[in-house]
Amino acid sequence: MSVDTSLRFDKDYVNGFSSSRQEPAWLQELRLQALELAQNLPMPKPDKTKIDKWNFTDFKHEATGNAVAFNELPEDVKALIGSEEDAKNVLVIHNGTPVYFALEQEVKEQGVIYTDLLTAAKEHEDLVKKYIMKAVATDENRLTAIHASLFLNGAFLYVPKNVELSAPIQAVYYQDDEAAIFNHVIVAAEDNSSVTYVENYLSTNDSAESVANIVSEVYAGAGAKVVYGAVDNLAKGMTTYVNRRGRAEKDARIEWALGQFNDGNTVSDNTTHLIGDGSFTDTKTVTIGRGDQKQNFVAQIFNHGKHSEGYILTHGVMKDSASSIFNGITKIEHGATKSHGEQTERVLMLSEKARGDANPILLIDEDDVTAGHAASVGRIDPLQMFYLMSRGISKAEAERLIIHGFLAPVVSQMPLESVKNRLVEVIERKVR
Amino acid sequence: MSAPNLKIEDLRVSIEDKEIIKGLDLEINGGEIHAIMGPNGTGKSTLSAALMGHPKYEVTSGKVTFNGEDLLEMEVDERAKAGLFLAMQYPSEVSGITNADFLRSAINAKREEGDEISLMKFIRELDKKMDHLEMDNAFAHRYLNEGFSGGEKKRNEILQMMMLEPKLAILDEIDSGLDIDALKVVAKGVNEMRSPDFGCLIITHYQRLLNYITPDKVHVMMQGRIVKSGGPELAQRLEAEGYDWIKEELGIKDETVGQEA
Ligand SMILES: Nc1ncnc2c1ncn2[C@@H]1O[C@H](COP(=O)(O)OP(=O)(O)OP(=O)(O)O)[C@@H](O)[C@H]1O
Ligand SMILES: [Mg+2]
Numbered sequence: 001m002s003v004d005t006s007l008r009f010d011k012d013y014v015n016g017f018s019s020s021r022q023e024p025a026w027l028q029e030l031r032l033q034a035l036e037l038a039q040n041l042p043m044p045k046p047d048k049t050k051i052d053k054w055n056f057t058d059f060k061h062e063a064t065g066n067a068v069a070f071n072e073l074p075e076d077v078k079a080l081i082g083s084e085e086d087a088k089n090v091l092v093i094h095n096g097t098p099v100y101f102a103l104e105q106e107v108k109e110q111g112v113i114y115t116d117l118l119t120a121a122k123e124h125e126d127l128v129k130k131y132i133m134k135a136v137a138t139d140e141n142r143l144t145a146i147h148a149s150l151f152l153n154g155a156f157l158y159v160p161k162n163v164e165l166s167a168p169i170q171a172v173y174y175q176d177d178e179a180a181i182f183n184h185v186i187v188a189a190e191d192n193s194s195v196t197y198v199e200n201y202l203s204t205n206d207s208a209e210s211v212a213n214i215v216s217e218v219y220a221g222a223g224a225k226v227v228y229g230a231v232d233n234l235a236k237g238m239t240t241y242v243n244r245r246g247r248a249e250k251d252a253r254i255e256w257a258l259g260q261f262n263d264g265n266t267v268s269d270n271t272t273h274l275i276g277d278g279s280f281t282d283t284k285t286v287t288i289g290r291g292d293q294k295q296n297f298v299a300q301i302f303n304h305g306k307h308s309e310g311y312i313l314t315h316g317v318m319k320d321s322a323s324s325i326f327n328g329i330t331k332i333e334h335g336a337t338k339s340h341g342e343q344t345e346r347v348l349m350l351s352e353k354a355r356g357d358a359n360p361i362l363l364i365d366e367d368d369v370t371a372g373h374a375a376s377v378g379r380i381d382p383l384q385m386f387y388l389m390s391r392g393i394s395k396a397e398a399e400r401l402i403i404h405g406f407l408a409p410v411v412s413q414m415p416l417e418s419v420k421n422r423l424v425e426v427i428e429r430k431v432r
Numbered sequence: 433m434s435a436p437n438l439k440i441e442d443l444r445v446s447i448e449d450k451e452i453i454k455g456l457d458l459e460i461n462g463g464e465i466h467a468i469m470g471p472n473g474t475g476k477s478t479l480s481a482a483l484m485g486h487p488k489y490e491v492t493s494g495k496v497t498f499n500g501e502d503l504l505e506m507e508v509d510e511r512a513k514a515g516l517f518l519a520m521q522y523p524s525e526v527s528g529i530t531n532a533d534f535l536r537s538a539i540n541a542k543r544e545e546g547d548e549i550s551l552m553k554f555i556r557e558l559d560k561k562m563d564h565l566e567m568d569n570a571f572a573h574r575y576l577n578e579g580f581s582g583g584e585k586k587r588n589e590i591l592q593m594m595m596l597e598p599k600l601a602i603l604d605e606i607d608s609g610l611d612i613d614a615l616k617v618v619a620k621g622v623n624e625m626r627s628p629d630f631g632c633l634i635i636t637h638y639q640r641l642l643n644y645i646t647p648d649k650v651h652v653m654m655q656g657r658i659v660k661s662g663g664p665e666l667a668q669r670l671e672a673e674g675y676d677w678i679k680e681e682l683g684i685k686d687e688t689v690g691q692e693a
Binding site: 381382383384386387388389390391392393394395397398401402404405406407408409 | 484485486487488507508509511512513517518520523524526527528529533534537538541542575576592596
């Protein structure tokens with residue numbers, strides 16, 4: 001099968017689409033420029049995964065969802081956000097349309113902005129302009145350009161200076177139409193602020209071919225702390241490109257906990273730039289590959305600032321004939337003295353036919369640093385199985401426990417109890 | 433419930449085609465505590481692992497019944513469910529599963545679906561047993577054996593035994609790596625289990641543990657079989673004199689397996 005990689009969407013389409021949504025002129029302009037770039041830029045080249053036959057360009061673009069009351073939300077979504085009383089700060093986007101929103105008065109009063117991205121583009125133009133497509137550049141590759149020209153909506157979360165939010169901010173992106181998911185998230189935490197954001201991607205279409213093209217941009221100002229939790233659970237029909245990018249200024253912290261459980265082919269890039277001195281990031285990813293899906297995960301940290309510290313931990317379970325490449329990249333730039341980088345990639349193989357590659361890469365342009373890595377690809381340890389079974393636990397249950405244990409580093413980090421529980425359920429379903 | 437019975441007849445066990453256990457007979461009944469002593473490398477751990485069904489150990493001939501049933505036909509988990517327990521010389525570490533979750537799964541594995549132990553009751557039991565073993569409650573929430581010290585692992589094995597209430601427990605060097613206080617605590621755990629419905633096989637190198645848990649019978653293992661049996665006084669003599677007198681008595685030059693008399 002040859003794949004036509006030309007984009008079906010032209011200038012007229014983007015103009016019309018943007019106008020119909022009453023977007024501000026600057027956004028329309030951004031889209032048009034991106035569209036032009038999209039025609040000529042090369043596709044991203046994930047190391048060791050061939051994606052030239054993957055469809056990222058042919059899809060139904062738009063769908064609609066309808067605003068609903070809390071109790072009309074689908075059960076799957078409700079399970080993620082808990083009861084109406086629990087769901088204090090949450091945005092639900094259904095088929096690209098914001099359909100439910102709640103934000104505590106107390107949070108608003110502190111000057112926090114949390115809203116869907118299009119609303120933010122109209123109401124907080126300067127802020128959105130400051131951040132959109134800045135951590136991830138439009139001209140980075142063809143998919144980022146397509147993203148900028150066609151993103152449908154997303155979330156905008158802005159936390160002013162010195163505001164420390166204890167309650168997590170939640171988003172659910174839910175798709176039950178065969179249309180594409182083009183979602184854009186911005187989390188901007190000003191100096192010395194602190195925020196936790198947790199998102200869930202959910203889709204039901206496992207037959208029709210569709211595309212998810214997702215970009216998240218996270219900005220942590222000096223001394224700020226951002227905890228970013230995500231559970232991706234897109235059905236088989238979606239071919240996914242997801243790019244989550246962070247920039248940490250002086251003494252800032254970004255902590256990622258990513259549960260990546262898509263069923264379709266996926267290219268994931270999670271990169272953090274440790275810009276400021278003393279900045280810190282910890283990026284934890286878990287995934288399960290099943291069926292014949294192919295996935296490529298990049299977890300990447302650039303140490304620019306002195307005394308910056310970056311940690312990567314990736315655990316992947318591979319079953320059936322799934323195949324995944326895990327590339328961990330620690331890049332310590334010249335001048336980033338006293339920096340530290342550490343990474344661990346572990347792959348647990350459950351089937352003979354599955355494939356899993358762990359590639360830790362350390363690129364170091366500075367002498368005065370410390371760095372280390374560990375990688376392994378292996379099967380379930382028969383001694384562990386013997387130990388568990390010797391306590392009466394069945395073979396199936398023992399395997400289940402070991403797999404859950406293997407994925408625990410991210411599960412235990414997930415900030416919201418409801419999301420954590422769902423994550424466990426997703427894992428349960430996928431390893432069965 | 434009838435008293436347990438483990439009966440081993442002419443057992444032979446190989447690992448990677450090397451015969452380690454070479455015709456071993458032993459019978460343990462409820463209410464009895466047996467001790468096996470013997471120099472390093474004589475097959476003690478091999479015997480215990482084979483009884484539990486370790487996949488690497490191949491039983492080449494002989495017969496083992498547990499409460500009248502053919503033990504060797506059972507899967508590892510079935511042996512445990514039938515009431516056999518093995519405290520291992522080197523317990524595995526399993527990351528990501530808390531001690532408490534693991535124990536609860538193990539307890540529930542023995543129970544019917546729908547009849548799982550309630551969380552309240554489980555926690556109560558666990559607290560009680562941990563108190564008894566003077567274990568800090570934090571161990572319940574740590575990952576299974578991960579980063580436990582040698583002695584902590586041993587205590588954790590006894591905790592599992594007390595929670596699972598087996599009918600017959602094999603304790604493979606439960607005393608190695610234990611300080612004297614821990615030794616007393618572990619002995620207290622075993623003595624707490626002592627009853628006509630409980631049998632125990634203690635593998636040890638030292639008389640020390642047997643000061644606290646008086647065995648009914650003591651066996652000496654060499655070259656993959658039991659070469660001498662007696663009462664508690666046998667352990668005392670071994671402690672005092674070592675194994676040479678037995679070797680002399682039996683004409684054994686090298687006691688390890690693979691060496692014939
Ligand atoms: N996996 C294995 N591969 C090869 N040989 C083995 C293996 N396991 C055990 N053996 C050998 O079997 C013999 C008996 O070992 P075993 O562990 O049963 O001894 P033991 O009596 O428990 O010794 P110790 O008192 O040191 O614990 C030893 O010679 C040992 O090297
Ligand atoms: Mg041994």
